[in-house]
Amino acid sequence: MAHMGHTCSSLRTLKGLSMSPESTPSGTSANEYFSALLRVLTNVMESQSEPIARAADVLARAVAKGGILHTFGTGHSHLIAEELYYRAGGLVSVNPILFDALMLHRDPTLSTNLERLSGLAEVILKSETISPLDVALVISNSGANAVSVEIAEDLHRRGVSVIGITSLTHANSSESRAGASRRLHEIADIVIDNGGVVGDAIVTVEGFDQRVAPTSTALGAAIANAIVAQTVANLVAMGHHPRVYTSANTEGGDAANAESHQFAPSKKKAQ
Template sequence: MFDYFELVRELLDEVQRSEEGSMDRAAAMVADTIERGRVLHYFAAGHSHMLGEEMFYRAGGLAPVNAIIEPSLMVSYGAAKSSKLECLHGLAKVIFEESGIKPDDVLMIASTSGVNAVPVEMAAEAIGAGVRVIGITSIGASNATLLRNGSGKRLFELADVVIDTHVPYGDAAMEVEGVAQRIAPVSTVIGAAIVNALVVRVVRLLVERGIEPPVFASANIPGGQEFNASLLKRYSGQIRAF
C-alpha cells in the first residue's frame, strides 16, 4: 500500500521540477489581487471542488478566498447527474453571472481533464469579463481526452497561467494484477499540495511587500475566533459564503 506514497512523491517531485515558474506567476497574480483588496475565487466540478474546500475558511489559509461550490456539480447531490451537468453548455455562464466575480479578481479553475463544457466555458466567461484565470490541470491527460465542449478548446489553452499537475490519463495511477481497472487516483492529493504551496508563496510575497497577510487562525486555539471575526467582516462584502 505504501507504493502509493512513493507514486505521489514522484509526482510531487515532477511538479516541483517543472512547475516552479508557473506557480511563481500564479502566486504573484494572487498577491497582486490581495494587495488591491480583492479576492481569489476558486471553481471546479466533481471531486476537483475539494481543492476549493481546502483553501476556503481554512486555519492557516488566506481569508480572501471564495470557493464557488455549485451543488448541482457535486457528486454528493447526484453522482451521475453531476457528470452530465459538467458537460452542459451554458451552465457556466449562469454560475459566472451569479458568482460576484469582478475584473480585479483572479479565478482559479481546476479540472484534471480540462475538456468538459463547464470548466472550459467558465474560463472563457472569466476571460471575456477581464478576469485573469489560473488553470490547474494535467496537460498530458487533457490532450489524451476527447473534447466535450463546443469551443474546441481545453482549459490549458485558455488560462492565463497553467499549473500542470502531471496526473496520468484517467487519474487512477496504479495497477493491481487481476483487476482490470487502474486504482488510486492522485489528482486530489497533488492538487491539494499545489494550492497549499501557492498559499505559502503568496504569504511570503505579501510580507516582502510590507503587507500583513490576511491569514485565518485556527478557531480551536485561544483568541482564534475573535481574530478571524475581523477578517470575516473585512471580506464579507466580497465573499457571500462568509
C-alpha cells in the same frame, strides 16, 4: 522561492531511495501509492515552480489592490476549490464559486452530466460579484468539461487573470473524452500541470484489471496551498500584512477568525 533548494534536495534523496514500486519497504499497494504520489509531487515541484511563482505573483498583486481569488471546480475538483476557503493558514480573500448540483453529495451522475452542459457557467456566474482586479483558480483534471472551460472563458473576458490546474497528459491524450471545443490549458493565463496520468488512478494491483488510487486531489491541494504560501510571502515582502485564518481548534482561534471573516468576500447562499 524561499527554502526551495533545500526541499528539492531532500525530496531528491527520497526519490533515489524509494520511488519505484519495487523498492517500497513491504511491497504493498498502499506503499506503491505513496511512492508514486511522492514521485509525481517531486516532479510538480521541480517542473512547475515557474508557473506557481507567476500565479503567486499575480495573486499577491491582486490582493494588494483589494482583489480576491475566485476558485472553481466541478466533481472532485470542487474539493480543491473549497480547500482554500475559510482554511487554517489560508487567505481570507477567497471566494469559492459553489453550485450544489455540480458537487457529488446529491447525485454524482447528475453532477457528471451537468459539468458537460454548455451555458451553465453563465448562469452560475450571475450570482457572483466579479472585478477585473480579481484572480480565478479553475481546477479540472481533464480540462475538458464545458462548465469549467466556460467559467474560465467568461472570467477571462471580464479581465480576470485565470490560473488553471490540470493534467496536460490527460488533456492532450487521444483517450481524453471527445466533444470539448477547447481545453482549460488553452484558455488559462497561467497553466499548472498536476503531472497526473490519463485516467487519474495510478496504482496497478496484480490480478486486477483496473488501476486504482487517483492523484489529482492530493496534487491539486498541494499546488493550491503552495500558491497561497508564496502569495503570503510575496505580500509580506511588499510590506503588507495579509489576513489569514487560523485553526478554530486552537486557543483564541474562534475570535481571531471572527475578526478576519469580517473582511472576507461576501458569500451568497449556495444554489
